[in-house]
Amino acid sequence: MSNAGPSGRAGLLAAAVEYVATHGIGERSLRQIAAALGTSHRMLIYHFGSKEGLLVEVVREVERRQRELLAALGEQAELSPREVAEQLWNRLTDPALGPYERLFFELYGRALQGDPAARPLLEGVVEMWVVPLSAALQRAGLTPEEARTHARLGVAVARGLLLDLLATEDRDAVDAAMQRFIVLSGLDTPGREQSASGVR
Amino acid sequence: MSNAGPSGRAGLLAAAVEYVATHGIGERSLRQIAAALGTSHRMLIYHFGSKEGLLVEVVREVERRQRELLAALGEQAELSPREVAEQLWNRLTDPALGPYERLFFELYGRALQGDPAARPLLEGVVEMWVVPLSAALQRAGLTPEEARTHARLGVAVARGLLLDLLATEDRDAVDAAMQRFIVLSGLDTPGREQSASGVR
């Protein structure tokens, strides 16, 4: 089942990410990973220098995919905040992405504990999402300050609900909660630009 | 620095949790942990059976503390949802709790990847918080259904913002986002019971 091992650093890395996404990176040894990829641990050392080197590349790859996902969103600058939110949420909760989300949170936890290979993931892990979301909200009429705070809240909601979804698999309940957030945010009334934000 | 090792299973577990909270549980070996606790790995095996046995107990302990924190909240049934939210948030973001939050998220990530020792943490990890929060919201006049959805959203917000706080240490920005959520929720207007929830 694991014979057709990919060759070349790039293919090897892609396969490693895939493997590690579904099996966890926590307790796996170089040999286990290599065997699953159809290679020898010797090759992983050769291409990535060390186990930590491999981990670093995996982290970079995960981050890169996040940026990609985000870029695809940034291109549609004409969407309303509500559409942005819903599209983003739909993509994030695609079951096919489940393993990668899990990997993301595993690495996040590891980074919080100071793992030097995972730490870079934290760099801008919030800012990276806040900036484009905030831009979309400003387009909808929020002040820069309001937009930033609300974007930050939105990121937290997405991450928190994703954590929920991955643990409970209760998609309906989680979707309902997200819908609720969108409604509360006033994002569903693009006409009134400050519907719920100017209360205070 | 690590001589006064506690004796007895209970003390040993407490010390182990503390150590693991600040140093991560990821890559530590029994021997490292034992040495830091002033014991030998032999003792950890004796008291907890195996490394996984120790991990299981650590997970239980983390879960138990969550329940404690939650119980202290449940006792003050006369508080308004807003007060509940703010008090809870204040406790959760107490810097002294930082290491334990980090440990919680590390274990959460590990559990998502199928680690059999950490998995039990996911059991009711959402429900545990939704139930009492939902009760508080019902007291404020929400229907059970609305209350559950909103509570779920609230839990996600708390977890997401905690993740943010632990990564960025930007307490002001995170607090502002939480405040924003409380305002959006209509929790700040205890008089009007359905201010923002009956929109749809």
Place this chain on the structure above:
DNA sequence: TCGTAGTTGTACCATTTGGTACAGACGAAG
């Protein structure tokens, strides 16, 4: 054809790992 650079297999290494065997220390109860 040769050389050379990139790649891979085999074999090996010291170290560390979780776990065990066994003997002893300790205190309380008889």
Place this chain on the structure above:
DNA sequence: CTTCGTCTGTACCAAATGGTACAACTACGA
């Protein structure tokens, strides 16, 4: 004092770990 159950130190183990040395294979240009 003896006995017994709880606890702990010493010594050890087989297995696995990350990493290395070295030889060999490949392809490709000169």
